[in-house]
Amino acid sequence: MVKFPTRSLKPSQSRSTRQLLDFKGQVFRQHFVVAKTSKGLAKAGPFLLLVQNFLRYAECMAIELIRDNRFGAFFWTQFLGAFNDNLLKFAVTLAVTYNDALRGSFSPGLLINLIAALFILPFVIFSATSGQLADKFDKTKVMRLAKWLEPPIVLITAAGFLLNSVELLILGVFLLGTQSAFFGPAKYAYLPEQLKSSELVMGNALVESATFMAILLGTIAAGSLMSQEAGDVAVYIVCGFGFLVALLGVYQAQRMPLTPSHSPDLKVNWNLFTETWRNVSFATNLPKVWPALLGISWLWFVGATYLTQFPLLSKTLLNASPGVATVLLFAFTVGLGIGAFLCEKWSRKRIEMGLVLWGLVVMILAGVLLHGVLVAYQTNPDQQTVVEFFSQLNNLAVLGLFVLISVGVGLYSVPLYATMQAFAPKESRSRVVSANNIINSFFMVVSAGFAIAILLAMKGEVLWVFTAVTAINVVVLGLWLFKQPYVALRAQLLLKVPGKQLPRIENMDHLGDSGGNLIVFPTLLHENYLQRMAGLPIEMTVVLSGRLKQSRFVNRLRKHGFVLEFSKLSEIDTQKELIKAIASHIQQGRSIAIDKPMFELLRKQYRLDDMPGVLAKKGVVMNVLEFMEEQVQQKVQKSAISQTVWRLNKREALTASGV
Template sequence: MTNRCAPTRAARRGHAEGEGQFGLLGERRFAPFFWTQFLGAMNDNVFKVGFTSLVTFQAARFSGVDPGTAAFLISAIFIVPFVLLSATSGQIADKYDKAVLARLVKTFEIVVMLIGGAGFLLHSAPLLYACTFLMGVHSTVFGPVKYAYLPQHLDSSELVGGNGLVEMGTFVAILIGTIIGGAAAGSSDFGAMMLAGACLVFALIGRVASSFIPKSEASQPDLRINWNPISETWRNLKLAKADRTVFLSLLGISWLWFVGATFLTSFFNFAKDVLSANPDVVTILLATFSIGIGTGSLLCERLSKKRVEIGLVPLGSIGISVFAIDLFFASHRIAPAGHLLGVSEFLLALPHWRILADLFLLAMFGGFYSVPLYALIQARSQPTHRARIIAANNILNSFFMIVSSLLALALTSMGVGIPGLFLTTALLNVVVAIYIYSLVPEFLLRFMAWILVYTFYRIRLVDAERIPAHGAAVLVCNHVSFVDAVVIMAESPRPIRFVMDHRIFRTPVIGWMFRHVKAIPIAPAHENADLLESAYLKCAQALDEGDLVCIFPEGKLTRTGDINPFKHGISEILRRHPAPVVPMALRGLWGSVFSRDEDAQWPRPIHRGAMTRLTLVVGEPIAPEDATPQHLQDVVTALRGARR
């Protein structure tokens, strides 16, 4: 059945022909939704930053509030609804029109901000804590709508760009909200009134923007809602665990929220106690962090060539740890001042620029980390329960953020300073990254492939869209070098089950990785007939499950650069499971150190000038009954052409 919410062919073509991800901001299928979520995120931060700033720097006006722990408490209260209501919110988002839900949520936001405005005007901490909780409810309900909306309205080639814009927009909204909230709170005479008015106005504008969101048909209108949050939370987590990669991606995103919450909620105390700076400097810190993650989010589309590139995730985690550790050392070079520094004094000190550089780069690598994971979850989740998978993500996010707040409270109560908290988080990030990538080596292999292809090679793709995005197919390619599989993996829109020589699996590290990404070992009949038959059966099973299987029919690397005769293994695979065969050809790898050329040379990295050029050409799919070894060899030879 055709999805009426899917982007039109003309819209997809216009986006593909050079408008880039920013072209989406001119389209109704994206722009009203973007501004609705932008205004919601901004209002959250006007309120939270205003409240946090008041209780940190003007604690005398709020009885019974501890300024040292208020920021962590506000953060914890905000995320409690994610634990309690995410499961129900995911069901609601799957059952009802997401545009209608967005409008209801924005109407609720107006009511909440009336309560918050009263809290500001009366300097009532209980009212403001209640508003914090209700804004958490608002964000809990909107979260599944937000991320389930995108794959319903964006083409697969737009998904990374759309997520990048949303992430960028969210953190720009945080920046603007921070500036407005901090500036209003800093006005001693009219600060409370300005905060109350600003929050209400932004809620009203957000409600108007939501009126233009196009109809978004329910994914599962016959769903019966389970109102028991405990049992439904468990069911959502089981849905998420059905796909191991998706579930571990959820854990990866939740860990990023742990890291981000630790840094963002520490900025007020970091500025006051470590940098000896006033609240205006907090705005500079948050602005730097927001611009960094926005920059990283936008760069993802360019770095990933508009596809879901999970190879960026390890790159992001490495950068987060490196710059968080450097932030710890940079903080120890800051000499305490006798008074709270203003923005101009802060920016005149050279060591402070290292602080800002670390925050910017840490956040930028956070963008590299988060955007591909969100896009991966959206792309691989079933549309009928995608919102509930997002709800499971929100549940995990909230749990990790609560743990982040508790850890921060525990460490600070033990006398650990904010720089020590940053170092602890950085080291924990290393441990978590190693654990996740050991469970899903696909991330590391894609990272290695991405580094190889984009550091040493400039690759040109010809008709890459012929690699099917869904369904079973057998890919066949000429075998030029030891990195052929890595190059193909880097350019494929989805995972591939490679058929590989059994000797590779004896290599300690590489063998472990390929076993974990379900590569299929094969051996010639004269070496191990049982292993050969097992390989054929595993290929048939993979095709039964709708996977891509890639085989190099030559059976060995070329020693001359010419294509060796194709063997009959491909026929045996197709005999057990007929599937379309997609011929491919690699050009340009012969002569590299990864080939068997006697005059082989290392490929030229970026810093030495023009990169080595290679080409991956993809041919038209061939019906299984026509895919004889000789015919496939002729097609692959023609695709490769004269260049080896």
């Protein structure tokens, strides 16, 4: 008999919470008994232990946070809103794809891309203005007002279904996007106002997870309810269900606590164009962040193009039921999750920009294979059901390649988002996120126009839309390789330095600070310089004594300034050159790495400690980041392994005001 360790509940926990946790413990024990009587108990044990540990964590944080009205009401408000948006939008998409009478003389390819564009267009137009309103007024009241708009919008969409009016349906989708555009900025600013710093990570994790599930569930619900066999009954069910969800969202919004404004005197710039341009212009002046923003926007272009074409692909080339479009969407979503998981494992929990290129490579290879499969695809004369779709090998090939493409998208996206968050200035991070939302929305609107143009040129053959995206991915890969040599270097380091050799870095908070960095390693030799470069996820130049062995890889390092080789660092003239190189890198806001002995020598003979103050008088920030290295023993199950740990010590960070 396996005994489960118990945990005493805090007196502050309510009686209902105690009952819930007791019930959950009973359910867990029942599942364990079932697992015990089944085969493979030895394999089930670690999994059950993992589940139990997760439940303990959820008991302490997630359940209590959701039960707290500060977060719980907001949590359900945004979940219901995301669910309803995707329920109605995908229902409209399926209706105009499969209902010839509703579509009229319009082609399905034109309408589904127009719907996608009109849902995103409000984010381009209103994001900057809605952000100002969220800062000027109570964020809770802004969200409540946005939620009150949702029931009438559902009724407009329902009228479009009942009257067979494609114009009303398109208007309803546009209004849904507008409502979401005004809800979004207040949503992201609400959490830091209501949650403690210790609750913020869990709060964001719950919101992101819930949003992901709401999108998936809303889409699946639309695909399931809008079956052709149900006819008009499906329309009544979708509209009634959507209206009920909207009312529940309004109710939850009324339960949210007020969030007073910190900028009540803010003058709102109602000029949509100038305010949008101001936000985007600010982001373009951030050299570490701007490439990541453009990369993220291309991700949304690719994702929007693929997802929007699934209903058309299902109806035309595959000749399948609406449920198959839902299957394709679900598979694409699963692939994204797999890609994100692989990214986390491959990068060893650090920002690894090299995965951006490998993600693109996966997307390109899978896209080429998808083109070959779709060109050779023989369309069935009879419409395929979901069961029939899974019974044919060519269908499984299509499904698997879409999963592989989305795995590449997951690998591509995670490092870009992490870079944006880590290197955006703390005092203006919200403006950077706002600019990112604007650019993303613009790219998604362009993706709809791009798909329409391809479909018109190729007489509605949807496979050429996927092929065109693959071709542009090749161009994007070339731009990353030639315009961002650091990213290409990181991609090569992933192959040259095994993951087991990468250290665990502690105290990484200062890596995103502004200014140039002088990085000090205990040693910096020919034998370990690649490990130093791979272990630290920032662009830097390493200083080495002596020439490296000639190779194409080393030549690229020299060409792009990633290594500085000095023949004799013991000579005074060489040391003076090194001092000049350090000052030049710092003034350009770059990072340069030397070893500990050279650092101590420069401190004694050339008063290196005075450099931050001298540069600060010129308005230049210099950070001195010293790493300590040690081997630690970690227990993994019953064995112990040795792991390298780098501990970061920030020695100096002076600005002009600090002198």
